[in-house]
Amino acid sequence: MKKLLLATALAALGTAGLAQEVVRIGTEGAYEPYNYIDQASGELVGFEVDLGKELCARAELTCEFVQNEWDSIIPNLQSGNYDIIMAGMSITEERQQVIDFTENYTPPSQSAYMALAADANIGDGAIIAAQVSTMQAGYIAEQEGVTMLEYATPDETVAAVRNGEADAVFADKDYLAPIAADSNGELVMLDADVALGGGIGGGMRKSDAELRAKFDAAILSMKEDGTLNALIVQWFGEEADLF
Numbered sequence: 001m002k003k004l005l006l007a008t009a010l011a012a013l014g015t016a017g018l019a020q021e022v023v024r025i026g027t028e029g030a031y032e033p034y035n036y037i038d039q040a041s042g043e044l045v046g047f048e049v050d051l052g053k054e055l056c057a058r059a060e061l062t063c064e065f066v067q068n069e070w071d072s073i074i075p076n077l078q079s080g081n082y083d084i085i086m087a088g089m090s091i092t093e094e095r096q097q098v099i100d101f102t103e104n105y106t107p108p109s110q111s112a113y114m115a116l117a118a119d120a121n122i123g124d125g126a127i128i129a130a131q132v133s134t135m136q137a138g139y140i141a142e143q144e145g146v147t148m149l150e151y152a153t154p155d156e157t158v159a160a161v162r163n164g165e166a167d168a169v170f171a172d173k174d175y176l177a178p179i180a181a182d183s184n185g186e187l188v189m190l191d192a193d194v195a196l197g198g199g200i201g202g203g204m205r206k207s208d209a210e211l212r213a214k215f216d217a218a219i220l221s222m223k224e225d226g227t228l229n230a231l232i233v234q235w236f237g238e239e240a241d242l243f
Contacts, residue, residue, distance in 0.1 A: 024066045024082035024084075025064070025065045025086050026067075026073055026084065027052075027067060027068070027086050031087065031154055032178070033178070034047050034048050034174075034175070035048045035049055035086070044065050047231065047234075047236070048088070050231060050234075051086070051105060051228075052065065054218075054227070056218075058217075059214040061214065069153075070131065070152065070153065071152055073087055074095070077205060084102070084204050084211070085203035087203075088172065089200060089201070090134075090172075091199055092135050092138075092197050092198070094135075094138070099204060100203070101201035101202065101203055102202035102204065102216050103219040104198060104201045104219075105202070105228060106199050106200040107199050107241045107242065108195060108241075109173060109199070110194065110195055111135075111139070111172055111195075111196050112176055112192070113128075113168040113170050113189070113192050114171075114176040114179065114180055115167060115187070115188060115190055116161060116188070117188065118190065118191075122146075122170075123145065125146075127146075127147045127148075127166045127167050128143075128149070128168055128169070129148075129160040129169040130149070131150070131152070131171065134171070136170045136196070139170070140170055149166050154171060157169040157171060158176075158187075161187065162186070162187070
């Protein structure tokens with residue numbers, strides 16, 4: 001019955017008009033495993049690339065990905081350079097003041113610290129690296145006695161720890177954990193996770209309610225039939241939080 005209702009909802013929305021246009025998906029292309037450039041092919045790949053393709057297929061939309069730097073990703077959405085952001089963007093109250101979000105396509109996840117040693121200072125007097133305009137940067141900015149260094153890309157935040165500029169980096173745990181695991185012990189995850197945000201969703205202009213409804217219906221259909229959980233496990237492993 002649920003599948004029938006979802007199918008009816010998709011049909012009722014009517015995709016005839018939008019199907020004739022290309023829906024552009026803005027992504028950073030620098031946030032593995034969410035979205036990144038495959039070094040062998042030079043193509044955009046990742047969880048959100050696979051997800052975006054499946055959502056567009058279910059909504060009967062013709063879509064293409066557009067790469068955009070993180071620090072201007074919302075302004076360029078508002079300017080019309082693309083129609084939806086799929087870039088590991090967590091749903092927060094602050095962002096909802098300027099854009100709308102689709103249904104979340106990952107559950108609320110943990111943010112975490114990564115450092116060169118397990119006893120690294122993340123409290124009073126600490127210097128913490130974070131990517132600019134992220135909810136993690138907002139969180140660190142509110143911590144008394146902590147100095148934050150903001151960087152344009154996630155790679156730069158990790159480099160700041162490696163070269164001693166920062167005591168630790170604070171970011172999505174799903175992003176940091178694989179880096180620590182592949183560092184041969186150089187980098188370690190700290191036991192100080194913080195739950196932030198309402199999960200990750202697609203950011204959209206507030207005026208695009210019809211398009212948002214199509215993505216919402218497609219996301220809900222993937223939640224209902226289990227394919228979204230399967231995709232999360234494929235990209236984040238068996239220990240990932242699921243719907």
